[in-house]
Amino acid sequence: MNDTAHGITTGAVARRLGVSPTTVRSWDRRYGIGPAARADGRHRRWSPEDVAMLEEMCRLTSSGVPPAEAARAARQVRPPAVRDRGGETAGGPPAAALAEPAGSATTTPATETARRTTDGSGLPLGDVRHECRGLARAAVRLDGPVMEALLRAALAEHGLVAAWEEIMAPTLHAVGRKWESSGDRYVEVEHLLSWHISTALRRAAVTGPEAVSAASPVVLACVPSEQHTLPLEALAAGLAERGLPTRMFGAAVPAEALDAAVRRSGPAAVVLWSQARSTANHALARHVAGTAFGVRGARTAPLVLLAGPGWLGRTPAPGMVRPTGLREALGIVSRLYGGTGEDEARVGGTGR
Structure with a gap:
């Protein structure tokens, strides 16, 4: 029998989405974004409905939505019979525990700082706009279409100066710092992000008055x-x-x-x-x-x-x-x- 009848593995779904398997497992543990069934009760196997849920999670986080909020919305993609089984997502924690507030008994200050600083992108962003976080996540995933859409939206909503100083430049600086601290890793991220920012800036230049x-x-x-x-x-x-x-x-x-x-x-x-x-x-x-x-x-x-x-x-x-x-x-x-x-x-x- 074909393995796809029972769902695909975490590694396979991660490759399909362009994220790391660690990210997928982390979403499962922290936000209840897990598969509806598990092989042998332990190993994650992702059905088409589960994959659709993860795709929505990726789309929302790339647009700058915080992961906990994105998870709540992404879980709505699955059928209600799966989503509301006993008030619990299969393979994940109870729904009430999915979004822990800052400073809760289960969240240490160090953990909260780490979440606020990297916010799922793996980049040292610090206190920035949510659009900056979305751009960073898309850059790390090498998701060119999402980067282009986010940059267009940033320029249209905030104008050139704010888009550059508060979204583009902070993301570029974070990628540069990550590159410097991790050897030759993230070079491809910086190159692709730079190309898309350059394209967005040149597009903005040609729309001005003659x-x-x-x-x-x-x-x-x-x-x-x-x-x-x-x-x-x-x-x-x-x-x-x-x-x-x-x-x-x-x-x-x-x-x-x-x-x-x-x-x-x-x-x-x-x-x-x-x-x-x-x-x-x-x-x-x-x-x-x-x-x-x-x-x-x-x-x-x-x-x-x-x-x-x-x-x-x-x-x-x-x-x-x-x-x-x-x-x-x-x-x-x-x-x-x-x-x-x-x-x-x-x-x-x-x-x-």
Whole structure:
């Protein structure tokens, strides 16, 4: 007889869902998301109805719903005869024990902290929006379609600034910290998450008003040896939302190429991104700030924005500013084009 007649194993259902077997077993123990029957009374065997319940659990947690709440909703997928058998889910704890409140007698502070910090994704998230947790879970599962949907929703609901500062960036930082602490693991998670965030930011950039072609552009570039471009992509999207012209040169721009780009484009501002002090090139920044262009008698030089944590530790030289984040950078550049810098609320959405 085919084994599927009695349900599939935990390992098989985990592969189908793209989660680890440990996660499936944990959901069973902690939230009662278990199979309706067990082989020999011990080994979990998952029926099609059980798998449908787990798929709903994955969908809800990926959208940011807390696991206990998602479990309560997911259990409704199974037929009532199975769901309400004696007020207990087969293979799981009584329904009254499925959602333990914080600080209950069976929940220690250490356990509650661990749940709040990782929340099922395995990433050190800390105190963040629930959308951030959903994005993290989808990233760990390498669930591209869910990541795309969550990013679209975040940008639509919260606006670019809040979506970047409170959802995208915290998730990226958590993946980076996990990668650094676990050897070569999670590299694929960071790459896929970065690609989807980049795609979402570029999509947001093209929906803005058409930039004035005759206006001096904003040059965006990473300093030589710097590969992190996503913060610049977020800024480019924000500038596009305001109809301001940009020239994005991307990662690790050689000094000679940056000099040529500045002289040829005559920018109003140059944003130099440095992620770490090891890549911050202060001599290059001074050179760019001192580059004058235009007709004789009306020559001008660009304002240089030292963006990123790599520039911390020194006072900006004349002709330079160091914005503390995306919102401030947008305000600074906007004022160069005659804006007041007070319309961040429109770009930033509701905030938190």
